[in-house]
Amino acid sequence: MNKNSFAEMPPMGWNSYDYYDTTVTEADILENAEYMAKNLSRYGYEYVVVDIQWYAKDAGSRRSEYQYIPFGEVCMDEFGRLVPDETRFPSSAGGAGFGPLAEKIHEMGLKFGIHIMRGIPREAAHRHLPILNSDLPASEVADPSSICRWNPDMYGVKDTPEGQAYYDSIVSMYASWGVDFIKCDDICNVNNTSPTEENAFSRAHEIIMLHEAIMKTGRPIVFSLSPGPALIKYSYFYEKYANMWRITDDFWDEWPLLKNMFERCEQWKDHVDVGCYPDCDMLPVGNLGKGFGKKWKSRFTISEIRTMMVLWCMFGSPLMIGAHLPTLDMGTKTLLTNTDVLSMRSPNLRPKEFYRTEDEAVWYCRDEEENRYYVAIFNISDSVRAVVCDLTDVIGKSLPVRIKNIWTKEVVTTSNLVIHRTIEPHDVCLLEF
Amino acid sequence: MNKNSFAEMPPMGWNSYDYYDTTVTEADILENAEYMAKNLSRYGYEYVVVDIQWYAKDAGSRRSEYQYIPFGEVCMDEFGRLVPDETRFPSSAGGAGFGPLAEKIHEMGLKFGIHIMRGIPREAAHRHLPILNSDLPASEVADPSSICRWNPDMYGVKDTPEGQAYYDSIVSMYASWGVDFIKCDDICNVNNTSPTEENAFSRAHEIIMLHEAIMKTGRPIVFSLSPGPALIKYSYFYEKYANMWRITDDFWDEWPLLKNMFERCEQWKDHVDVGCYPDCDMLPVGNLGKGFGKKWKSRFTISEIRTMMVLWCMFGSPLMIGAHLPTLDMGTKTLLTNTDVLSMRSPNLRPKEFYRTEDEAVWYCRDEEENRYYVAIFNISDSVRAVVCDLTDVIGKSLPVRIKNIWTKEVVTTSNLVIHRTIEPHDVCLLEF
């Protein structure tokens, strides 16, 4: 079994975090999954991911003070393994875990994913709980000096056979539930204050342990690492053990963050490969933030969503929608499901950046099988721009050629590859040759 | 009450760590205290300090694996305050804490000190114990992201009124026991991996909180900060809130560490003042290390102990003996109790470094009241050296002058201040003019 075969294209799906934060329920998951099955799955969206703290009893109950309540009650089995909070996930009652929910998702033709925090529950260590298939208790597996800086739930796990036994115990349980996707948090870049490479990468052994636990299950579970920024120096490491790794801090609906992704994509574009996806993070579109106590409509304009989708797809990032799906507006949905744009996602298309300035960026890629080029001309400035771009050296075709505008579907034939286009601020012109 | 009046001279005493590590008992303390009362107190040694983990049930029981057993059992009262392990400290039974032991120490004419770890017990937080004189439990006072990197017992305390209430609750208990000296650990330099100034100083608020808790007791408890190296940029801060602060990592009986102290003393010498003592750490002499499971005799030679005593005293460091006192050899004892050397400790003598090379260092200081100079000529090289040192500009006296050799008590009169001395490796010639 080769982990690269678990995801031959950049994964697509939906994640509960941007809308629900720590408060998502089984009903919420099903409601969004149903929307996906009906409206998005035909375009390739398939993963439904339950994000952070599905195991926390009081999640979201003290929002003004804490995102994550310290020393709050967590749901755990007798082996120190976190299980869903039955109040929020009723079908998990009686030790069923996420099995029944995963099954429903599977019946819709979708795949089921969960978020986990790196490590073992602090409570399990303090209570000296036994580890499944191990002679040592949780207190010997937990590393008391390894904590997450922003979430109080876990201790890191020692790089020992007993530590591996713990990770095996949770991942085999997830596999038995039917989990298809694990997003592990606090593991890609573990240092959010002084992120020296050494510090940020210090828990690399836990990435390997989780990878090995997944391989032992025999189930092709996609393995996603969070949060970023990943360290490009260690790209070979992420490629070896994971399917996705975040190349940015949390991404939200603010233009400066989106503009900044051009630099990150520039740096990482040569590292996209089958089963190996640098991850630009969720698409914060539609309705957002209910669980954060301040529901809002995405601040991204249609132009910006267009820019985001073209960049994410041409680059080859996974696409995880961060919206409340049932109330998704039509304009956004149209952009999320443009088949031309989505077709650029193949890791075989190996994108190039033609140039980038403070105001413009031009990327292109080539579909060799179809002998087709895509060229994206981004206006990343704050005003309308008349862009002139000489593609003579880029497009290796004899003239004249037919150019198709992906948005308008308009096709023209040209014998001159110097392209003139007027582009709105934060917008993109996407052409096919 | 001014904290500088708590220690008008650099504190002198004994500390249990270098010999007993985490395993010291009441009997051990008393045995060493008796030796001190009988043999050392007349020279100024007075503090008897119980070092780390007097509250830990199984301290020292898994020495080959751990210095500090993670998630081991600790002795705590109902307010989450650590108390002595009754097995090791029988007189503490029945809620007496260190009161009876302190009383015995006091009766010997000595002072009583304890070591504490910064913070609140992790167990208190996980068990949501109440805080004395506070409406909030330990779980609200503990900062779940603030831990010690090398000891697993505590969480840091938040900078809130409730956090102050916790520190008040422990320090007032210590005062009620009769504690005269608190050595707080994991607070002076809290980062032992990548010690940027920002990280290393991040818990400064807990220094202030402990200082304030001490001032509230009305008891003149000397406040000592550990471990080092303290950050010289913040010397003014330590001076304001503490009586002693470590300027080095743990100091042991190895010549390179001792040689290195010349550089540290050079840097800190202007910061010694009444009530304010940069601290060179314990004197690792005599028998050492029983609690570490490998008892040994200090590797320091008599020459090296002489060098250490002269440097520590001229500099103005506290003097905390790290030996097993009852078995202290006579040679060492003689050096620890040389009254000429000890008299240089006064913060009014303001030492100067005349010069320092890889091979030699010359320090001097002036006792203005007595119009007396001390000059120390150190041979810090590894071979015998014939040192020539022109003190003409240093000694502001009209010739001839009388020079006394502090070790031999020999006095000569000279009309030439160019000193010629042959000095053994790692040894020091100490002269009085």
Next chain:
Amino acid sequence: MNKNSFAEMPPMGWNSYDYYDTTVTEADILENAEYMAKNLSRYGYEYVVVDIQWYAKDAGSRRSEYQYIPFGEVCMDEFGRLVPDETRFPSSAGGAGFGPLAEKIHEMGLKFGIHIMRGIPREAAHRHLPILNSDLPASEVADPSSICRWNPDMYGVKDTPEGQAYYDSIVSMYASWGVDFIKCDDICNVNNTSPTEENAFSRAHEIIMLHEAIMKTGRPIVFSLSPGPALIKYSYFYEKYANMWRITDDFWDEWPLLKNMFERCEQWKDHVDVGCYPDCDMLPVGNLGKGFGKKWKSRFTISEIRTMMVLWCMFGSPLMIGAHLPTLDMGTKTLLTNTDVLSMRSPNLRPKEFYRTEDEAVWYCRDEEENRYYVAIFNISDSVRAVVCDLTDVIGKSLPVRIKNIWTKEVVTTSNLVIHRTIEPHDVCLLEF
């Protein structure tokens, strides 16, 4: 000869930079010196310092492009020693150098100082000029990889006997001219981009070489190091070889810079000693900036000048006026010459900081001989403040005591050391007990 005897009090005087930049002439120097002799010398001001590029032919002629013209013509003797530009300093003609000007300054009862750049002229190296009393030419003395990052005139000097010969050759020439003060630039902190300690201190050997060259002259030339910030870790080094060292970058007439000095003074206050002065930089008062092509009146208010003078004096900084003296306004002059304030400058007064917040700072010092205390209550906030300050523990006197307000000369007797004062923003209340 002991370099500490060259300056038994923090030096006071005037420096041409803040008003003239690189353009100062002999006439300018004399005009300012005359003002000083007549109006300021009785208060202790004595040094008249010719600042940067007195050797440059075209200094100031391309102000809009360059402060320091690269590869511009410099005046040099046959040994590669820079000499004054005769056009600007006519009395230097015929090889007299600054001799005649120094003589005139001395005749006024003042002392004469010059600014130099660390190193040897690049031109001298490229032209292979001989070095006085050395067999090797300038090209062998210059270190081609050691340059100043902001001034293009010099190469650093190698740590060799020939390098010492070069420094000896210039300093003996300065001594022969009658120079009393050398401010050497690009030598205290030599790295203005990524100032790691190692980089910033990399030219320490040139400090030693200049010190030794000065000692060889037998002339008590005060040695001042620039620019800052000096590295507090190396304070012992500056103390050993220099009389003054800058603890800040260039200081100008902006409140945030002045407010920032409270932190720097806090850090360095224990390092002021006879002959050893951490330097807060020039006092940018009165008329400024003519040579920068944009003459302006100091932006400091009278309150701010008062604050600056009290801080600089209580701390023990040198006082170098940066104004155009002949047009100095009376208000500023009054503050520069307050004898009570100036009397606090003695290095024996050893100031303390009582406390400092974002809004207030209280410093005090004690004149032991006179059994007198000075207390300065600074309002460093931006609004009027009613300050309450309990000096009971600070002032070791039996009540009642007489308090004198230094500005108003008003004296009151009080039996309560809790001081209540209303202070204007950026102002200071200075009391004597």
Next chain:
Amino acid sequence: MNKNSFAEMPPMGWNSYDYYDTTVTEADILENAEYMAKNLSRYGYEYVVVDIQWYAKDAGSRRSEYQYIPFGEVCMDEFGRLVPDETRFPSSAGGAGFGPLAEKIHEMGLKFGIHIMRGIPREAAHRHLPILNSDLPASEVADPSSICRWNPDMYGVKDTPEGQAYYDSIVSMYASWGVDFIKCDDICNVNNTSPTEENAFSRAHEIIMLHEAIMKTGRPIVFSLSPGPALIKYSYFYEKYANMWRITDDFWDEWPLLKNMFERCEQWKDHVDVGCYPDCDMLPVGNLGKGFGKKWKSRFTISEIRTMMVLWCMFGSPLMIGAHLPTLDMGTKTLLTNTDVLSMRSPNLRPKEFYRTEDEAVWYCRDEEENRYYVAIFNISDSVRAVVCDLTDVIGKSLPVRIKNIWTKEVVTTSNLVIHRTIEPHDVCLLEF
């Protein structure tokens, strides 16, 4: 013209540095070129590169003191452009520059390359020489604060039109000489002391200026950047403007350096593309070091050379031989010319690392056109190892398959992809499937 078309495969050739250092002559160049034409060119070796200081009059004459004599005489034309030293390069007399030598090299069917230092000669700036096609002299083009830390010849060039004019003036001259390859030094990583990313990349504008100067000539001059390590974060930048960039410091014949290249190749392997070659530096084989005054035979064993060639070729590095070619031993020559190994160099083969430990590394790549795999099993430990390596998931072929040992040419058929091989220390087993 697209710079990527200048080098469709990683460049191969010879460079004078490793054997001649700064002392190479025209006769030396021709002697080595003749060997190459006769023995190596049929395998693809074609570039003959004259390395550092061909313009220096006294190069190598003070070897015990300096590698590069500071302020030594350089050969320059009237526009401040360095030209070959006629003593060493007689055919360059009369202003012919490297034209005649390049012509001879071309006549041998080879290509001609030169090394340059980033910048403009310091001498040109100090002498205010005119710049061709510019109104401003060299003193206005040179940046006096931009120097090379290890070579004293040049100043960096300002990012101005006049700076571009200077670079245009030298590159057009090189093109007129017939230069096919420019290795620019002190430009890829310009900081050899504290290589922060910011510092090391600070002269990026000079890379762009040289690229643009090359493009203007219309001549396909391969552009190579030195020294390393290049910063992987800026890989997209090097890809845009250069054909080769060093990913390591100077590489010499020491096993630890070679072992270290496994990590560097791991990091950079995804950045090899047509016209874009991360560069592992010269192959230090055969006789070396005559110009360094201590001629020696390469310390690399045959095993190590084999390992180096397999890694460099599978990775896709340029191959520049650093030996004295006329005396090249047969064993080394055989390894440099193995056609199977050389065939792996195509940037289309996209190598992968299967795994790497402290002791072993396994790399593989696939030639899609031929449906052929290469697998390299490296023993990077210091003792013989029996390696077992399961290639089932790597080799996507139905069994049985034929395996060829590249060194022995032996072919076996296997139905089991678990490979067992015994490999000598520092050696490699290379298989073709």
